[in-house]
Amino acid sequence: MSKRNIFQAFFLVVALAILTFVITVGKASIHNICPYAIVCFGILKGNILILSLGLASLGIFLGILLMVMSMFWGRVFCAYVCPIGTFQELLFMFSHRRKRRQIPYYAEHKLSKIKYWILGINFVLVVSGFAWIYINFCPIYALSRLPALAPLGIITIMIIVIGGVFMERFWCRFLCPYAALLNIAQVLGALFGIRRRKIRRNLERCTDCGICSLYCPMNINVNRDEYVESVECIMCGRCAKKCPKTGTITIEREP
Structure with a gap:
């Protein structure tokens, strides 16, 4: 669990x-x-x-x-x-x-x-x-x-x-x-310049297999950009958990 x-x-x-x-x-x-x-x-x-x-x-x-x-x-x-x-x-x-x-x-x-x-x-x-x-x-x-x-x-x-x-x-x-x-x-x-935490995909490690997007409970296209910009993201981390390459998907504050 x-x-x-x-x-x-x-x-x-x-x-x-x-x-x-x-x-x-x-x-x-x-x-x-x-x-x-x-x-x-x-x-x-x-x-x-x-x-x-x-x-x-x-x-x-x-x-x-x-x-x-x-x-x-x-x-x-x-x-x-x-x-x-x-x-x-x-x-x-x-x-x-x-x-x-x-x-x-x-x-x-x-x-x-x-x-x-x-x-x-x-x-x-x-x-x-x-x-x-x-x-x-x-x-x-x-x-x-x-x-x-x-x-x-x-x-x-x-x-x-x-x-x-x-x-x-x-x-x-x-x-x-x-x-x-x-x-x-x-x-x-x-709009007020607050940088929230987001899902980040390491572009160098990612193989674009699409598993992260398939298992996203909010049906977000996770493997489209480096950072998931969608406000629909609930930060559950399932995309990182399902990714076959550990460490490819992380949760970070966008620079």
Whole structure:
């Protein structure tokens, strides 16, 4: 078991424990501590730019903190901490797919834009005072309401499960609005001159076998450039692990 797997297992257990507590207590809100709260509520309340000190204060704080972290380290939260991401990896692994296939990169690029539309629509809903519409679709919120059913949230969970069987990290790649927010944070960080850590391919050692790209859970063309510039990269390090030539792929801060 790798270090990343240990982190994933730990945070998955923590997430399940918190979820069990919220369901058992009944009155607690999962959004109090969930970083996804920044998507559900934003930092806009009453159409004034303020940090919410109410229902989701800690959750929004965590959401902002992870955005700042992504400027320096990329989307490590998605690879090491996020329980939905871990669940999707397990789901895909146990679906017994004998041969890995990836969709064409042009299709990946177009489909990955959907999550930005979801984020944009939700932003409008939050500003307009209709944040509850997206909250009803939130998979975390739906799980926290068990055993009661949140029909729209259950639909989202079904999409995550069905999509995750056929495509690894389906939700992360195409639909997750928080992933879109972390991507935007990385772009803003680059505009301010912040050099984040990236996957680097040693061009002299690389044989261009393409194994790194084949096993990338985010379907990134790793063996195209020296550094992986895509903000979709979750820094999981699987490309380095699968590479037949040890030391060819590393994680470094771009000079």
